[in-house]
Amino acid sequence: MLNSTPRLSMYQLRGRVGGFLILVFAVALIIVVAGYDDFRHRFVSKSIFKDKKNPYVFNGEATLNVRNENLRGSNGFAQSITSSPGLPSKNDKDVYAIVFDAGSTGSRVHVFKFRILPDGLLRLDKELFKTTKPGLSAYASDPRMGAESLRPMVIEALAFVPKAKQRSTPITLKATAGLRLLSEGVADNILNEVTQMFREYPFPLGDISIMDGIDEGIFSWITLNYILGTLTSGNKTVAALDLGGGSTQITFVPQHRETVKAVPKNFTSKITLFNRSYKLYTHSYLGQGLMSARFSLLSDNRNPADVLNTTILTSPCLPNNFSGKFRFGSHKYQVGSLTNGSSFSACLKDAVNFVDKNMVDIKELSNADIYIFSYFFDRAKDAGIIGRTGGQMTVKDFKRAARHYFSNPLLDHPYLGMDLTYIYALLHDGYHIRSNKGMEVIKRVKQTEISWALGSAFHLLSSMGLAR
CATH class of the missing domain: 3.30.420.40 (ATPase, nucleotide binding domain)
Known part of the structure; x- marks a missing residue:
């Protein structure tokens, strides 16, 4: 018996196969995109503190x-x-x-x-x-x-x-x-x-x-004030300034309306702690951390992607006759001192220009109780300003230590002068804290790491x- 089913031509067969492959590809693309969105949702956190109607509550x-x-x-x-x-x-x-x-x-x-x-x-x-x-x-x-x-x-x-x-x-x-x-x-x-x-x-x-950088700053503030016992004692809470490698955070309870009015709404968050509500001034400056600042000062504020690994990065913040390598993220760069030498004044000028471009000054900070930690503590300790357990110091102590370093450079600590100068510029010219303001520099309180x-x-x- 002859088969009555019509035989497909080569062109018809190719067309049907092509249509099937397009359908498979479209379905696969939908699945991949949906999966990728779910994947990104898992790994990129949005701040838990940004919902103003339902602030984070911790009782x-x-x-x-x-x-x-x-x-x-x-x-x-x-x-x-x-x-x-x-x-x-x-x-x-x-x-x-x-x-x-x-x-x-x-x-x-x-x-x-x-x-x-x-x-x-x-x-x-x-x-x-x-x-x-x-x-x-x-x-x-x-x-x-x-x-x-x-x-x-x-x-x-x-x-x-x-x-x-x-x-x-x-x-x-x-x-x-x-x-x-x-x-x-x-x-x-x-x-x-x-x-x-x-x-x-x-x-x-x-x-x-x-x-999220906001969460980082708020959690640090919670840790610090929790350990100090200010959250339920009725005492005034303290300002928390954290300096990491890639970013720096500031969180405190503002006392003046002008402070809040002068900044965008995303600089403030409402939280409830121990049956008390707080309106916090909190911000994370991405790219203003100590290692990011080093790279910016060395590269004249260029994007890391635009700097070749073979490029020799220089800065007046480096000691004379220094050459070495600096790792930033996944890259390692050649660095060396300028031929016309290092200079505290030139280094400070670069650091001030850097913070002026990126930071918002906070005049009322000079009247707050300020605690600084992380790299603030590490560099103060390295410079001999404080002991191994921390202590009290002023903003200008960082400036004095930086000046001393440039007069007595140490090749085994080539970035110390740059770091101290940047920290002084960050506090004095970035946040506008007065030079003689006393601050507590800490690493641990009651055997607990401040972070x-x-x-x-x-x-x-x-x-x-x-x-x-």
Whole structure:
């Protein structure tokens, strides 16, 4: 019997195959785009403090005295965690949280142990703190090695947290300015590898993302004032100035309306802490961190992408007869001193021009109680202004130390003069803090590292329902 089905010509067959392939490609493209949007949603955090109608609420008591029954919250990632086995029972006495701080120059882990007291209070009992260098941004070309650089610290956390508590101890990583400065795809690849590595361990997975600069500043302010006990004592809160490698943050409670009126709305945030509401002045200056400032001063404020690795970067801030290398992000640059020599006045002029272009002055800061930390502390200590535990100093102490360095340069600390000069310009000409203003320079208070990590741990525990 003859087949009555008409045979397709070669042209008809090609047309149908081509149409099918186009349909497959279109469907695949939709899936990829949808998946990519979901992927970006996971890894790029929007500030939790930007919703003015529903400000972040954290209720409890102050330092070493947080009422755990009031630590409640909700985030999207909490639902899959709170229903898992291993959550603390009412009879448990200890709660742990693991917070990774992926900074521009290095990564740090904070493992916090909180004790639930008989009267229902949650007390910070102990902290494990470890660091490693370089930061994740240095692994732009090898994301898997970036994740592996954190593994020894995860193992340290595994040893610190009792086995019975590991399945109820959340782990989170927040990347700061270093990864913000990378292209989106590169940063995503690194965070994806970190996520996969964390999943090899029993800890419930919290948020793995690039941290919004606003959150970084506010969490640091919460940590500092929590430890100082100002949040429920009725005492005046203090201003927190943080200097990282890629960015610098400032957060305080303004006392004058003129301060708030003089800046855009995104410089302020409303939060509720311990049943009190605060309107904060808070801003993160991306690109104004110490390492970013170094690169800008060395490259005449050029974009890193426009500077060849073979280019020799120079600055009057470098000591005479110096040549070496400077790593910024995933790049390493040749640097050398100018032929006409170094100069404090020329260095200061460059630093002032740099901060003038990017910063908003805050006149009322000179009347606030100011605490400075991170690289502020490190460079003050390196210059001998303060001891290893910190202390009080004035803005002009940085200027004096910078002048002294240029008169007595140290080739084994070639960037110290530049750093001190920049810090002075940042405080005096950027924030407009008067020269004789006294400030507290700190690294730790009550054995706790001053950073955003403790504030982030509070939010992590409450949002996951792990503190009741």
